[in-house]
Amino acid sequence: xxxxxxxxxxxxxxxxxxxxxxxxxxxxxxxxxxxxxxxxxxxxxxxxxxxxxxxxxxxxxxxxxxxxxxxxxxxxxxxxxxxxxxxxxxxxxxxxxxxxxxxxxxxxxxxxxxxxxxxxxxxxxxxxxxxxxxxxxxxxxxxxxxxxxxxxxxxxxxxxxxxxxxxxxxxxxxxxxxxxxxxxxxxxxxxxxxxxxxxxxxxxxxxxxxxxxxxxxxxxxxxxxxxxxxxxxxxxxxxxxxxxxxxxx
Amino acid sequence: xxxxxxxxxxxxxxxxxxxxxxxxxxxxxxxxxxxxxxxxxxxxxxxxxxxxxxxxxxxxxxxxxxxxxxxxxxxxxxxxxxxxxxxxxxxxxxxxxxxxxxxxxxxxxxxxxxxxxxxxxxxxxxxxxxxxxxxxxxxxxxxxxxxxxxxxxxxxxxxxxxxxxxxxxxxxxxxxxxxxxxxxxxxxxxxxxxx
Numbered sequence: 001x002x003x004x005x006x007x008x009x010x011x012x013x014x015x016x017x018x019x020x021x022x023x024x025x026x027x028x029x030x031x032x033x034x035x036x037x038x039x040x041x042x043x044x045x046x047x048x049x050x051x052x053x054x055x056x057x058x059x060x061x062x063x064x065x066x067x068x069x070x071x072x073x074x075x076x077x078x079x080x081x082x083x084x085x086x087x088x089x090x091x092x093x094x095x096x097x098x099x100x101x102x103x104x105x106x107x108x109x110x111x112x113x114x115x116x117x118x119x120x121x122x123x124x125x126x127x128x129x130x131x132x133x134x135x136x137x138x139x140x141x142x143x144x145x146x147x148x149x150x151x152x153x154x155x156x157x158x159x160x161x162x163x164x165x166x167x168x169x170x171x172x173x174x175x176x177x178x179x180x181x182x183x184x185x186x187x188x189x190x191x192x193x194x195x196x197x198x199x200x201x202x203x204x205x206x207x208x209x210x211x212x213x214x215x216x217x218x219x220x221x222x223x224x225x226x227x228x229x230x231x232x233x234x235x236x237x238x239x240x241x242x243x244x245x246x247x248x249x
Numbered sequence: 250x251x252x253x254x255x256x257x258x259x260x261x262x263x264x265x266x267x268x269x270x271x272x273x274x275x276x277x278x279x280x281x282x283x284x285x286x287x288x289x290x291x292x293x294x295x296x297x298x299x300x301x302x303x304x305x306x307x308x309x310x311x312x313x314x315x316x317x318x319x320x321x322x323x324x325x326x327x328x329x330x331x332x333x334x335x336x337x338x339x340x341x342x343x344x345x346x347x348x349x350x351x352x353x354x355x356x357x358x359x360x361x362x363x364x365x366x367x368x369x370x371x372x373x374x375x376x377x378x379x380x381x382x383x384x385x386x387x388x389x390x391x392x393x394x395x396x397x398x399x400x401x402x403x404x405x406x407x408x409x410x411x412x413x414x415x416x417x418x419x420x421x422x423x424x425x426x427x428x429x430x431x432x433x434x435x436x437x438x439x440x441x442x443x444x
Binding site: 015017046047054055061062064065066067068069071072074075129132147168169174 | 254261284426
């Protein structure tokens with residue numbers, strides 16, 4: 001094998017993708033040719049430097065992965081099988097301060113959406129998540145949500161004490177839902193827009209038309225609207241939350 | 250079903266951190282990576298729960314992240330087309346052209362190759378932005394090779410394309426990455442930022 005042939009196989013050789021005969025031939029050439037051996041070594045160092053930096057950890061990967069598992073609902077059931085239902089509920093309540101005032105309905109998905117809203121709101125308050133769409137104009141945010149959710153979303157809280165920070169997308173029951181980040185008088189507030197197709201299992205008492213709850217993240221309210229279901233959470237007065245979800249908005 | 254779910258999570262955990270890194274490298278917006286990974290794991294679990302036979306879990310699961318990142322990019326592309334065109338225009342204006350550009354690139358290549366560690370020192374930010382110069386397919390193939398150490402045949406099997414196609418994608422990715430990094434180095438040299 002000459003230098004030209006050896007260099008032709010350089011990448012495959014370094015990737016260990018070359019068939020054994022050719023690998024042997026290239027190795028023999030490198031033993032005999034100092035120039036090619038130096039070139040191969042330099043290429044190897046360069047490739048390794050690139051790969052090392054691409055694979056470099058930032059230190060939070062395990063935490064992010066655990067959070068994603070939880071959000072994808074892949075670890076919840078595991079906890080319940082390890083403890084009795086009562087113990088699991090006690091641990092959840094103690095650890096998260098989870099839902100100390102709620103129970104207007106027996107809907108299956110209602111507690112899930114409340115837990116998700118409380119958890120994501122706490123991430124927002126702690127600055128761990130940010131809006132993807134950073135528009136402050138409600139029309140722009142609506143356009144973003146319309147495109148992402150393939151659904152008509154309008155009537156977002158704005159003006160007065162409300163300050164729109166932007167929006168992002170999260171997931172519930174395998175469906176994409178909108179997450180609008182707001183401030184009311186400087187206090188963070190999270191609004192979740194669950195499109196009609198994803199809101200089927202969230203049952204709200206028809207007599208009440210809304211469901212109020214309270215978590216460690218603050219007060220919250222769930223209300224069925226024309227475009228699905230909306231959930232709002234924040235440490236602000238219930239009247240303000242109600243105003244944000246008012247049907248006439 | 251819960252036993253199956255536990256089994257799935259047990260197989261997932263060893264590659265968890267690598268999946269997070271893969272999602273972060275595939276998705277331009279860092280905060281979107283978590284959503285992409287969540288959607289990918291949801292889709293993978295659906296198939297696993299349905300009884301899909303998975304021999305090579307590492308290669309199998311990584312493909313869901315690649316597919317979800319692609320879906321994510323497509324959903325986003327229409328919205329961002331205007332900004333991308335503008336960015337491309339700026340990049341084109343900044344790239345040296347003609348004989349002078351080729352000469353500069355050649356000199357930079359020699360410099361990079363003979364002092365790879367010096368290049369490595371300045372790779373931190375440039376490398377991530379250089380990934381943007383790759384096509385979706387090239388980026389995915391290169392990252393699966395680099396991060397998951399998958400063989401071309403494993404990537405090809407999951408992507409359902411010929412092995413030669415994957416080899417070509419990785420080759421092109423490597424070339425583009427180096428050209429882009431050299432362009433950065435050339436530009437920095439011209440502006441006197443290198444020692």
